[in-house]
Amino acid sequence: MSRRTKRTSSCRVAASAPSANRVSAGESAAIVDKREVLHAAGRGAVAAMAMSGMRSITVRLGIIEQTPPDAILEQKAKGLIRLVSEERRPAAVELVHWMYGAAGGAAFAMLPDSVRRRAWSGPIYGLGLWLGFEAVIAPGLGLKQAGEVRAGERAALAADHLLYGLVLSELRRRPRA
Secondary structure (H helix, E strand, O other): OOHHHHHHHHHHHHHHOOOOOOOOHHHHHHHHHHHHHHHHHHHHHHHHHHHHHHHHHHHHOOOOOOOHHHHHHHHHOHHHHOOOOHHHHHHHHHHHHHHHHHHHHHHHHOOOHHHHOOOOHHHHHHHHHHHHHHHHHHHHHOOHHHHOOOHHHHHHHHHHHHHHHHHHOOOOOOOOO
């Protein structure tokens, strides 16, 4: 076979291959995964916003004395929060909470599909985040709330994390592909 014939036949094989001029299956899965993670991060931010609405009520009713984001920023990040003017601090705390919610949503997207597609997965995930805060983060940071008995406050925080999980899982099962 001449050199020209070899090149032409190679091109034909490449052109007839199923993945020619297309993204490979592995690359396609990576693109889908990135999109799913970004979508879930958006859902996590929206879920944190929903929690904020619920917390607004529980704080005003006196059920919650200080929200976890407020506690962390005021008790452990005093220098950082002082960089923000007093009038803008509530907004800064809220933005930090929404970013944390987005990170939690992105982490949720990395769970196996078989778990995420279950109706209970979002609420259980939300409760797991709350339990992790109560059992590990709050005591580890030495937050004053960690050593207090606060049944009503803990119930309210558990409820808003259930809400987070419900919103995160989009309140429904997604259709199977």
